[in-house]
Amino acid sequence: MYLLVFYIWQLPVLAVGACPALCSCTFGNMGLAELRLVQCSDPGISAVPVNVPANTTKLRLEKTSITTVPRAAFYNLSELRFLWLTYNSVTSIHPSSFVNLKTLRELRLDGNLLTSFPWEGLRDTPLLQTLGLHNNRLSSLPAHAALFLPNITYLDLSSNRLTILPAELLDLWFPLPGQRSGPLQRRILGLHDNPWLCDCQISMVMSLSMSLGSSVVLMDRMVTCSRSLGQSRVLLTQVEPNRCMRPSVQPAATRVNSPLGSNVILRCDATGYPTPTLTWLKTSAYPDCCQQHESVEELPRDLASFLQESPRVGVRWSIISLNGLTYKDAGEYRCQARNMAGISEALIQLKVVGITRLSRFPKKTPTAQLTSSKYKKPNQTVIKIPLGKDSQTPRSTKTQTAPDLTNKVYPGGEDVQDTK
Numbered sequence: 001m002y003l004l005v006f007y008i009w010q011l012p013v014l015a016v017g018a019c020p021a022l023c024s025c026t027f028g029n030m031g032l033a034e035l036r037l038v039q040c041s042d043p044g045i046s047a048v049p050v051n052v053p054a055n056t057t058k059l060r061l062e063k064t065s066i067t068t069v070p071r072a073a074f075y076n077l078s079e080l081r082f083l084w085l086t087y088n089s090v091t092s093i094h095p096s097s098f099v100n101l102k103t104l105r106e107l108r109l110d111g112n113l114l115t116s117f118p119w120e121g122l123r124d125t126p127l128l129q130t131l132g133l134h135n136n137r138l139s140s141l142p143a144h145a146a147l148f149l150p151n152i153t154y155l156d157l158s159s160n161r162l163t164i165l166p167a168e169l170l171d172l173w174f175p176l177p178g179q180r181s182g183p184l185q186r187r188i189l190g191l192h193d194n195p196w197l198c199d200c201q202i203s204m205v206m207s208l209s210m211s212l213g214s215s216v217v218l219m220d221r222m223v224t225c226s227r228s229l230g231q232s233r234v235l236l237t238q239v240e241p242n243r244c245m246r247p248s249v250q251p252a253a254t255r256v257n258s259p260l261g262s263n264v265i266l267r268c269d270a271t272g273y274p275t276p277t278l279t280w281l282k283t284s285a286y287p288d289c290c291q292q293h294e295s296v297e298e299l300p301r302d303l304a305s306f307l308q309e310s311p312r313v314g315v316r317w318s319i320i321s322l323n324g325l326t327y328k329d330a331g332e333y334r335c336q337a338r339n340m341a342g343i344s345e346a347l348i349q350l351k352v353v354g355i356t357r358l359s360r361f362p363k364k365t366p367t368a369q370l371t372s373s374k375y376k377k378p379n380q381t382v383i384k385i386p387l388g389k390d391s392q393t394p395r396s397t398k399t400q401t402a403p404d405l406t407n408k409v410y411p412g413g414e415d416v417q418d419t420k
């Protein structure tokens with residue numbers, strides 16, 4: 001009798017040292033590879049075990065009654081490489097669940113009841129490559145998910161409730177050559193069995209992944225979509241190619257040389273469907289621009305003061321005006337066009353030519369364009385300069401000499417910011 005009581009009292013003490021209750025632990029050398037596996041698959045388990053040996057490399061919690069994954073649930077497992085939480089009833093995961101999983105490569109959460117996933121939690125798993133979210137209840141993918149997915153090469157989102165794929169993920173998975181940092185990442189994606197709406201993004205994923213040499217492979221190409229919520233689904237490969245079109249952007253000139261103190265306008269035109277939005281960025285100083293200038297500005301810099309207009313669906317142009325050029329204005333300007341189908345950009349190099357004394361407003365006769373009645377108000381003329389009114393006009397690598405243009409646009413040297 002005394003012995004039996006002692007034994008019952010002793011059991012949990014032993015478990016703490018060795019293996020969590022209701023789990024099995026396999027630690028040992030299996031030939032070359034060392035196996036440190038903890039496996040828990042008992043419906044009696046209702047919370048993530050806290051006493052998993054710290055040197056575990058693979059943890060499988062399957063078919064348990066676990067419903068939530070709390071904060072820092074695996075904090076002690078800094079050597080964990082595989083974490084499987086498959087076929088439980090997990091409904092929520094704390095955004096800091098994965099802290100300290102510095103060596104995690106594979107996270108599988110397939111077969112749970114997740115309606116959302118804390119994407120920002122992937123900050124804590126820099127080596128993660130495989131993320132399985134198959135067979136959950138995810139109904140939306142936020143745009144910021146793309147920030148945390150660049151290193152994920154296997155992503156299974158199949159059998160969820162997803163309807164819209166954010167354009168940011170398209171940009172991540174199918175980057176334009178100029179946008180890539182590092183070598184092209186090959187990826188396997190599971191997108192099938194979701195109630196996608198037949199839109200630009202999902203059609204783009206399908207067509208780009210089937211194009212020759214694509215770095216993206218779909219687990220299953222039988223991706224279906226419906227025209228509107230609740231309507232019957234059709235195979236994406238049978239949907240007639242969507243009207244969507246990645247932006248294409250053209251600068252009015254790719255090199256601009258302009259004298260110190262002059263006014264200059266940089267312009268670019270973009271086409272695409274849906275109509276792209278345009279932003280400007282100053283990305284670098286021109287190599288030989290700044291000898292006479294000590295302060296070096298921080299780049300890239302968003303250029304907030306620009307004008308833009310969309311004369312019709314699918315077309316937008318934009319200009320930035322730089323008044324009284326200084327050497328600091330010299331450099332590379334990027335005009336970036338973006339729509340849900342992607343991003344495209346054009347580069348304009350502005351060189352400031354040193355002239356000791358420039359007469360700022362030479363008394364030149366304004367050209368015909370300017371004198372036309374359309375341009376009565378000098379302050380606002382910039383909005384309507386017809387520099388190639390549609391994008392078919394080829395004008396890619398022209399060199400624009402700024403003083404002419406400048407003085408056409410700014411006969412009085414007004415400040416363009418005022419007109420915004």
Ligand SMILES: *[C@@H]1O[C@H](CO)[C@@H](O)[C@H](O)[C@H]1NC(C)=O
Pocket residue numbers: 049050051052072073074075076
């Ligand atoms: C981590 O280890 C400490 C000390 O061994 C223990 O008190 C704690 O409960 C463990 N935490 C988890 C989440 O397992």
Ligand SMILES: *[C@@H]1O[C@H](CO)[C@@H](O)[C@H](O)[C@H]1NC(C)=O
Pocket residue numbers: 017018027053054055056
């Ligand atoms: C891992 O931890 C277990 C339990 O604490 C221990 O028995 C084992 O020797 C450890 N293995 C290694 C390689 O550290």
Ligand SMILES: *[C@@H]1O[C@H](CO)[C@@H](O)[C@H](O)[C@H]1NC(C)=O
Pocket residue numbers: 122123125126127128147148149150151
């Ligand atoms: C991606 O990998 C790089 C290099 O290993 C790492 O520095 C970065 O933090 C990782 N990013 C994410 C979001 O995990």
